[in-house]
Amino acid sequence: MNNAKVLVPLAQGCEELEAVTIIDLLVRGGIEVVTASLNSSKLITASRGVQLVAQRTLDEVMNDTFSMVVLPGGLPGADYLNEDERII
Template identity: 70%
Template sequence: MARVLIPLAQGCEELEAVTVIDLLRRAGIEVVTAGLKDGAVTCSRGVVLVPDTLLEQVLDDDFDMLVLPGGLPGADYLNEDPRIIRLLQQMAQKQKYTAAICAAPKVLASAGLLHGRKATSYPGVLDALQLPDTRYQGDPVVVDGQVITSRGPGTAMDFALELIEKLVGRESRESVESGLVRA
């Protein structure tokens, strides 16, 4: 079974976090949510999430993918946490998937994972970093090798479905998507 780690920081975007958690679990993927600190996480719009565990307790666990929800100040807290940067770099070295949405692609940039890649983010987030060797795209979801990025809350469902496809295949993606009655 595929395993995915989703770190939850205070001020994360709840729509992105919950959509990814929900859809991946619908696909039979084991999702572990981990708080940066002990206790519940209050998201950017006041929704309170209770992580499965503390990040510290899963640092040495094996995951197939690391997904970073965006939102502010959540993405800033992820970006300032050396454990997250180290985990991203370790995942990249093992050629495992790293994914980020909204403001969180800047964390991938800080970890050095966007060099020479195509990526997207919430409008202006990556532009502000002035990354000359990152090719910014305006697409809802951008996949470049093992790095997957997305734009924001409105693209969270497309993002989660792409993650499902990468982890467990097109058939699982289609099965989950058909149950969502998107059209």
């Protein structure tokens, strides 16, 4: 049984292909994935206008334990992740 738990923070303007592909591959591998938005809105508009809905906010998961954090790229999403002190 796999107990891995991965956090995928989703920022406005993230690259939708990078976000959705890594989430899909991890879930197919039996890994628990938690998506979290950087702000109070769970609705994320990705770099090409696709709308994604995060499961939680980053503030809601700050005290949770994760095996890994995966940061989707894309601009300006990667810049927002880089600027957020909770990610660092």
